[in-house]
Amino acid sequence: MLELQGLTRRFGAVTAVNDVNLSIPDGQMVGVIGRSGAGKSTLLRMINRLTEPSEGRIQYGGRDVTGLRGGELRRWRTDCAMIFQQFNLVQRLDVLTNVLVGRLNHRPGLMGTVTSLFKMFTAAERAMAIQALDRFDLAEVALQRADTLSGGQQQRVAICRALLQQPRLILADEPIASLDPRNAKTVMDALRQVNREDGLTVLTNLHHLNTARQYCDRIVAMQAGRVMFDGTPAELTSARVQEIYGVTEDEFEEQAQEAVNPAARPPLRTKPGLAVA
Numbered sequence: 001m002l003e004l005q006g007l008t009r010r011f012g013a014v015t016a017v018n019d020v021n022l023s024i025p026d027g028q029m030v031g032v033i034g035r036s037g038a039g040k041s042t043l044l045r046m047i048n049r050l051t052e053p054s055e056g057r058i059q060y061g062g063r064d065v066t067g068l069r070g071g072e073l074r075r076w077r078t079d080c081a082m083i084f085q086q087f088n089l090v091q092r093l094d095v096l097t098n099v100l101v102g103r104l105n106h107r108p109g110l111m112g113t114v115t116s117l118f119k120m121f122t123a124a125e126r127a128m129a130i131q132a133l134d135r136f137d138l139a140e141v142a143l144q145r146a147d148t149l150s151g152g153q154q155q156r157v158a159i160c161r162a163l164l165q166q167p168r169l170i171l172a173d174e175p176i177a178s179l180d181p182r183n184a185k186t187v188m189d190a191l192r193q194v195n196r197e198d199g200l201t202v203l204t205n206l207h208h209l210n211t212a213r214q215y216c217d218r219i220v221a222m223q224a225g226r227v228m229f230d231g232t233p234a235e236l237t238s239a240r241v242q243e244i245y246g247v248t249e250d251e252f253e254e255q256a257q258e259a260v261n262p263a264a265r266p267p268l269r270t271k272p273g274l275a276v277a
């Protein structure tokens with residue numbers, strides 16, 4: 001169980017996250033939605049302590065992780081793997097080595113030698129990486145440079161890298177915001193697969209409400225740093241969205257899409273969310 005108690009983060013006069021209280025059971029897939037600036041990224045980043053809370057506590061499995069330092073903090077960060085909107089792969093390295101980078105969290109001493117990494121990994125680690133790639137139909141691109149892959153493939157490679165950390169939680173910060181609907185679907189399918197098959201807790205920031213409804217067990221809606229809704233997809237009706245945000249669902253998605261990806265403005269009115277096969 002991940003427990004956030006009174007979690008607050010201020011940046012000067014701005015309260016990015018304001019007194020958030022959430023209990024997330026192991027194995028739940030949670031979608032966090034909200035407008036640009038609602039505090040979604042700050043919330044996720046506080047969980048793995050990339051951003052320090054101003055107030056409040058983070059507990060995991062009954063253990064307080066808010067004050068961890070040094071090796072213990074590194075181990076906590078290994079437990080909660082992060083997925084970013086821009087994939088954060090080393091573009092000039094091959095896919096397999098990018099995935100193996102996930103093992104570095106288990107060997108902090110190897111950090112900084114990324115170009116000569118490949119031969120440092122054991123056969124078992126390489127097999128683990130190939131197996132992860134194979135799960136997401138990426139084995140045949142294992143030896144290609146990361147920058148030859150589509151965005152959806154790159155994000156799935158990032159998920160494989162996260163899996164090699166052997167985490168307990170996956171924190172995904174707008175993982176599909178840079179992707180077209182087809183690639184976005186492959187990435188959401190992969191996240192759901194690791195949630196369902198590996199039992200990993202997944203917390204993901206999303207801006208498509210229908211995507212959150214289709215993939216998540218639970219949706220948390222934020223507004224100005226506060227949790228305004230915490231419930232099941234069925235409970236987050238269009239009327240509830242309008243009540244929370246004061247705009248229609250289409251308007252909400254349009255604003256969110258423009259904020260995360262101003263260059264790409266797909267016709268959201270005709271294509272809300274993703275089609276599930």
Ligand SMILES: Nc1ncnc2c1ncn2[C@@H]1O[C@H](COP(=O)(O)OP(=O)(O)OP(=O)(O)O)[C@@H](O)[C@H]1O
Pocket residue numbers: 011014015016017034035036037038039040041042043259260
């Ligand atoms: N490092 C920082 N320094 C100052 N202010 C920050 C910092 N990080 C976030 N903020 C502010 O905190 C608030 C919440 O930001 P955050 O990025 O968490 O929101 P978000 O919901 O993830 O938005 P987006 O969808 O645009 O990423 C915003 O007002 C933002 O400007």
